[in-house]
Amino acid sequence: MTEFRQDPFTRDWVIIATERARRPGQLPPTRARAPVAPHSADCPFCPGNESATTAPVYERREGATWRVRAIPNKYPALRVEDSTERKIEEGRFIGMGGLGAHEVVIESPSHNLSLDALPEAQVCEVVNALLARFHDLRRDVRLKTIIIFKNAGTVAGATLEHPHCQLIATPVVPPEIRRKYVVAAQYHDEMGRNLYRAVVEDEIKAGRRMVMETEHFVALQPWASRVPFETWIFPRAVQSSFGHLHGPAVADFAATLKRVLAGIVRAVGHANYNFVVHTAPFEDEHKEYFLWHLAIMPHHSIPAGFELGTGIYINVARPEETAAYLRDLVK
Secondary structure, eight states: OOEEEEOTTTOOEEEEOGGGGGSTTSSOOOOOOOOOOSOOTTOTTSTTOGGGSOOOSEEEEETTEEEEEEEEOSSOSSBTTSOOOEEEETTTEEEEOOBSEEEEEEOOSOTTOOTTTSOHHHHHHHHHHHHHHHHHHHTOTTOOEEEEEEEESGGGTOSSSSOEEEEEEESSOOHHHHHHHHHHHHHHHHHSSOHHHHHHHHHHHHOTTEEEEOSSEEEEOOTTOSSTTOEEEEESSOOSSGGGOOTHHHHHHHHHHHHHHHHHHHHHSSOOEEEEEEOOOGGGTTSSSOOOEEEEEEOSSOOOHHHHHHOOEEESSOHHHHHHHHHHHOO
């Protein structure tokens, strides 16, 4: 049976159409990942090739070897040297300089080990690097928000094989982030509650879309999942910003992320996915309307004309079923 489901956080619609899973090319069969060497002589992110990258802005070393590095992107989308001054072009079109920051966090010296395969301690190193860069970039008063994301696999947009994630800081709040925050603020004004906290509490009680729980985090598949095995990780504490993550919760988050990613990769049979950290704009971090979270989107197929033309995803699997399957894999 096909049905529409509405995302409570954006009010976008998703179509759940399980019959379409029978089409060729949907949910490809599980297959082993092709072997990759632990070191590549021509990879700029591998040890020994550090001269091929920009100078690190963060580095954790163990003896003579680095464990994790953060570097400015050599081909950045935005640059800290630019300006936010608005310009009017041709009488009506608004533009401004490409101010911002674009950095890469190299997750480990290993060319062939992504987050799902790294030891939990190394994933924690990556999370600490992201937090360090988040706090440092946040000090620039010209910037309004930071987007943390990872493109894993060529289908998900990765251009380099060596596992890495990225941060882009922008001087404007992107419309998608603004819209999610507006919906959360309206709910808080009307109901006197945090929308995200309310949904998480309901999901824990229902249990149908839950994947795992820890002392500090909850992983679940959203009601209006856009793709099979889409999974979100939420903090139990009411924290609007990723920057509020601290103390023992850091290691707990790293362990949760590693277990969920490893489970998803096992479930879908490939490591093509994106994840994005959704966090409140800097100006709203002190308000309790929002709950930061990390959303993982595996890639099974390329969005086609209907998705691109309407913004409505067609999901060929019910999250209740994929969550149950994933629960067994993360135990």
